[in-house]
Each structure stands twice: as structure tokens, then as C-alpha cells.
Amino acid sequence: MSVHVRVQAEPFDVGVETARLSVLSSHTGGVGVFVGQVRGGHGLLAMTLEHYPGMTEAALNTLAQEAIARFELTGCTLIHRIGRLQVGAGIVFVGAAAPHRGAALTATSFLIDRLKTGAPFWKREEYANGRTQWVDARETDEDAARAWLLKNP
Amino acid sequence: MSVHVRVQAEPFDVGVETARLSVLSSHTGGVGVFVGQVRGGHGLLAMTLEHYPGMTEAALNTLAQEAIARFELTGCTLIHRIGRLQVGAGIVFVGAAAPHRGAALTATSFLIDRLKTGAPFWKREEYANGRTQWVDARETDEDAARAWLLKNP
Amino acid sequence: MADRVTVLFFAALREQIGQDSLSVAIPAGGVSVQVLREQIEKADPAIAQAFAEQPRLRVAVNQTLVTFEQMVNPGDEVAFFPPMTGG
Amino acid sequence: MADRVTVLFFAALREQIGQDSLSVAIPAGGVSVQVLREQIEKADPAIAQAFAEQPRLRVAVNQTLVTFEQMVNPGDEVAFFPPMTGG
Numbered sequence: 001m002s003v004h005v006r007v008q009a010e011p012f013d014v015g016v017e018t019a020r021l022s023v024l025s026s027h028t029g030g031v032g033v034f035v036g037q038v039r040g041g042h043g044l045l046a047m048t049l050e051h052y053p054g055m056t057e058a059a060l061n062t063l064a065q066e067a068i069a070r071f072e073l074t075g076c077t078l079i080h081r082i083g084r085l086q087v088g089a090g091i092v093f094v095g096a097a098a099p100h101r102g103a104a105l106t107a108t109s110f111l112i113d114r115l116k117t118g119a120p121f122w123k124r125e126e127y128a129n130g131r132t133q134w135v136d137a138r139e140t141d142e143d144a145a146r147a148w149l150l151k152n153p
Numbered sequence: 154m155s156v157h158v159r160v161q162a163e164p165f166d167v168g169v170e171t172a173r174l175s176v177l178s179s180h181t182g183g184v185g186v187f188v189g190q191v192r193g194g195h196g197l198l199a200m201t202l203e204h205y206p207g208m209t210e211a212a213l214n215t216l217a218q219e220a221i222a223r224f225e226l227t228g229c230t231l232i233h234r235i236g237r238l239q240v241g242a243g244i245v246f247v248g249a250a251a252p253h254r255g256a257a258l259t260a261t262s263f264l265i266d267r268l269k270t271g272a273p274f275w276k277r278e279e280y281a282n283g284r285t286q287w288v289d290a291r292e293t294d295e296d297a298a299r300a301w302l303l304k305n306p
Numbered sequence: 307m308a309d310r311v312t313v314l315f316f317a318a319l320r321e322q323i324g325q326d327s328l329s330v331a332i333p334a335g336g337v338s339v340q341v342l343r344e345q346i347e348k349a350d351p352a353i354a355q356a357f358a359e360q361p362r363l364r365v366a367v368n369q370t371l372v373t374f375e376q377m378v379n380p381g382d383e384v385a386f387f388p389p390m391t392g393g
Numbered sequence: 394m395a396d397r398v399t400v401l402f403f404a405a406l407r408e409q410i411g412q413d414s415l416s417v418a419i420p421a422g423g424v425s426v427q428v429l430r431e432q433i434e435k436a437d438p439a440i441a442q443a444f445a446e447q448p449r450l451r452v453a454v455n456q457t458l459v460t461f462e463q464m465v466n467p468g469d470e471v472a473f474f475p476p477m478t479g480g
Contacts, residue, residue, distance in 0.1 A: 189393050202392075203316060204392075205316055205369070205387070208366060208369035208370075208385070211369055245393050265393055268393050269390075269391070269393040270389065270390055270392075271390065272390060272392050273316065273366070273385075273392075274390055274391065274392030274393070275316060275317035275318070275387070275390065275391050275392075276391050276392075287317055287318040287321075287388070287391075288391045289389075290388070290389030290390065290391050294391075
């Protein structure tokens with residue numbers, strides 16, 4: 001069982017990170033991955049990701065441990081970028097490896113749903129007209145995180 | 154809207170394929186990926202993937218079009234390998250890009266669940282003791298594929 | 307020369323039957339998959355046995371999955387195979 | 394020197410308040426987060442206003458999310474921030 005958590009300004013390499021999960025165990029039958037990226041539109045240029053150093057890493061590790069307790073995994077990875085990210089740039093890499101595809105994909109959904117509102121990151125948007133704006137937490141994101149409390153596993 | 158389907162003997166490159174999905178549209182906010190690989194255990198050495206040339210590509214394209222009709226996607230990719238694959242080797246790459254993470258991840262699950270029993274591939278296992286055996290279709294895989302008939306979307 | 311269809315076998319069926327394709331004469335007006343199936347079972351005991359051992363036999367006509375009621379016409383490609391196990 | 398806690402602000406709160414940290418004197422026996430909150434609101438109208446404009450204020454003590462009933466002791470790190478928006 002292997003947990004890999006990182007917070008970094010640099011881009012992540014999806015190929016390298018997925019391969020890290022694939023080779024963890026010969027009993028791995030599938031790897032689920034989600035890559036979040038800066039979605040353009042309405043004149044958005046970039047986002048700046050602020051975080052709470054120390055608490056961020058702790059929250060991501062806690063989340064990973066929850067996934068491992070809940071799903072039959074061979075490992076999982078959470079990588080979150082910080083700093084200024086332009087439209088199209090990768091923000092977050094979430095991955096889960098498991099003997100069976102169901103656990104890999106459900107754990108991937110669990111990790112990204114929980115990460116959205118459960119780790120201390122905040123996004124400030126920057127528009128072409130010069131306006132900047134902190135992103136409001138979406139009710140739908142909080143609902144998605146809460147829904148996992150009722151699911152099994 | 155972009156569909157990318159391939160059947161090939163060569164390995165696929167997860168980084169390249171995920172990047173292909175990421176750059177399809179500036180409105181993409183997330184990419185879901187599933188990589189299936191040969192799971193070891195019980196002395197398994199390798200699998201040989203047989204397929205029905207022509208029908209395979211048609212079935213994968215039909216599946217991709219179903220995903221596009223069903224989910225709000227910016228694109229999806231299905232790559233399936235054929236021939237002899239050793240334990241740990243990638244068998245299948247499924248990916249879906251979407252403005253929102255829910256559609257990307259649900260479409261990824263849909264595509265792999267349907268592909269398992271809906272495209273003409275067959276697996277023959279090869280064990281260390283020399284025994285070979287065709288893999289039986291699992292009831293749980295057929296149930297997973299059928300369950301999508303009742304889901305919305 | 308009679309009107310013919312091409313019949314293909316895949317995976318375990320192909321191995322049990324010992325060949326991957328047949329050319330089969332059918333009536334010009336076509337037959338159902340079921341009738342074609344019975345015809346080739348009668349012609350080759352190896353086919354009859356392989357089909358009998360495969361309770362979930364699948365069939366495709368011209369590379370589309372169909373039921374055994376589907377009509378087959380001269381020139382069609384008919385494939386028999388076990389349940390698919392991709393991914 | 395009195396017993397103190399470090400208070401941190403993040404994101405929109407940090408910008409509105411105009412600073413990212415404070416050192417605040419508290420009783421040696423500790424106080425609840427709620428009492429600490431009222432104390433710093435009284436001391437700085439910018440804090441009072443920023444908190445008032447944030448109906449879903451979150452708080453962490455020693456880097457763990459807690460409720461406003463949580464006790465805070467000298468030496469603790471207390472962070473106030475808006476709902477988290479990662480991913």
C-alpha cells in the first residue's frame with residue numbers, strides 16, 4: 001500500500017504519475033486517474049492557487065488514508081499545484097490503483113470530490129478586463145463531498 | 154467534439170493520450186482516465202488478446218458515440234491492445250474530457266463498463282505451469298454493463 | 307455456384323472447431339441465423355459440440371451483434387463467438 | 394509576557410483584513426474559538442467586517458478543521474478562512 005502526496009508549483013507529468021501507480025503491485029488490474037485543469041471562458045486568463053502550508057499536506061494525507069481504509073487499493077496519489085496557472089494548465093492529479101476497476105474508479109471520484117472542499121486551497125480568478133475574484137465554494141461541490149458520508153463503500 | 158479510437162499491438166502512452174484529451178478545448182475542466190492492465194496472481198504469466206478486426210473498431214466507435222450523446226464531453230478516447238501481454242502490461246486506455254469533473258469521471262466508468270462486454274475481444278490466459286485458459290465472461294461485468302441502461306445519464 | 311455466406315469463429319470456439327472460417331451455401335432468399343446454425347451443426351459434429359458447450363453463444367451478422375432470429379442473406383458475414391471479455 | 398496564540402487569515406479574508414497573521418494574548422487557561430473570534434473582531438473593525446461578510450467562515454486549530462466551540466490554548470495556531478475551493 002503506497003500513498004503519494006505532493007503540493008508543488010511545477011507541472012505534474014501524467015505519464016510518470018500513472019506509471020508510478022501501475023507498477024506498485026503485480027496485483028493491480030486498473031488505475032483510475034482524474035486531472036483537473038483551468039477551464040477557460042468568460043474572459044478568464046488564469047487562476048492563482050493559494051494554500052495553507054502544512055495543513056494542506058496533512059489534509060491530503062488524511063484523505064488518502066480515508067480512501068485506503070474505504071476501498072481495496074494498491075495505492076493512491078494526490079498532487080496539487082499552487083501559484084498562478086493559466087487556462088488549460090493542470091491543477092490537480094488524483095489517481096488510484098486497485099486489483100479491480102470498480103475500486104480504482106470509485107476511489108478516484110471519492111478523492112477528487114473530497115479534495116475540492118476538504119483541503120485548504122483557494123482560487124483567485126484573473127480576467128482579461130483586469131478584474132480579479134475569489135472563487136466561491138459551490139453548493140454542488142459541498143453536496144458531492146457530503147454524499148460520500150452516505151455511500152458504502 | 155473529438156473521438157479517438159485505436160486497436161493496436163504496441164503499448165499506449167498514457168501521458169500523450171491524456172494530453173490529447175486535455176488540449177481539445179479551452180472549456181475542458183477535467184479529464185478522467187482508466188488504464189486496465191494484466192493483473193498477476195495464481196501463476197499467471199501473460200494474456201493473449203484476440204479480436205474481430207473491423208467489428209472491433211466499429212464497436213468502439215459506437216461506444217464512444219453513445220458516451221458523447223449521453224454526457225457533456227469535449228472528447229473521448231478508447232485504445233485497446235491486442236496480442237500477447239505480460240503481467241503488468243497495459244491492456245486498455247479509456248479517457249473522457251469534459252467541462253465538469255462529474256461528466257468526465259462518469260463517462261470514463263461508462264466506457265470501460267460497456268467495453269468489457271460490448272466489443273469483440275477475448276482473453277486467453279497463460280500460466281507458469283503451461284496451462285492456458287480462455288477467460289469466462291464474468292456475470293458481474295455483464296451486470297455492470299446492463300446497469301447503465303437504467304442510469305440517467 | 308450456389309449463394310453463399312462466410313461463417314467465422316473466434317476464441318474458444320475457433321480452437322474447439324479447429325478452423326476460423328467456412329463458406330456455406332444458403333438459399334437465395336436467405337435463412338435465419340438459427341437455421342444456419344442448425345445447418346452447420348449437422349454438417350460438422352465439432353461445431354455441434356462446440357456450440358453445445360457454449361451456453362451463451364453470441365452471433366454477429368456483418369459485424370453487428372444480433373439475435374438468432376436475424377435473417378442472413380447471400381454475401382453476408384456471420385460470426386459466432388463466446389461472450390466478449392475485453393478491457 | 395502574556396500567553397499568546399498565532400492567528401492566520403487566508404484568501405479573501407487575508408486580502409480584506411490586510412494582514413496574514415496576528416499574535417493575540419489569551420488567558421493561560423485557554424478560550425473557545427468563538428471567544429477568540431469576538432476578541433479580535435472588537436480589536437479591529439476590518440476583521441469584524443471581513444468575518445461579517447463571510448457567512449461560511451471556517452476555522453482550523455493547529456491545522457485541523459474544528460468548530461467554534463473548540464478550545465484554544467497558548468501556543469496554538471488558529472487559522473480563519475473562507476470555504477475551501479481546491480481541485
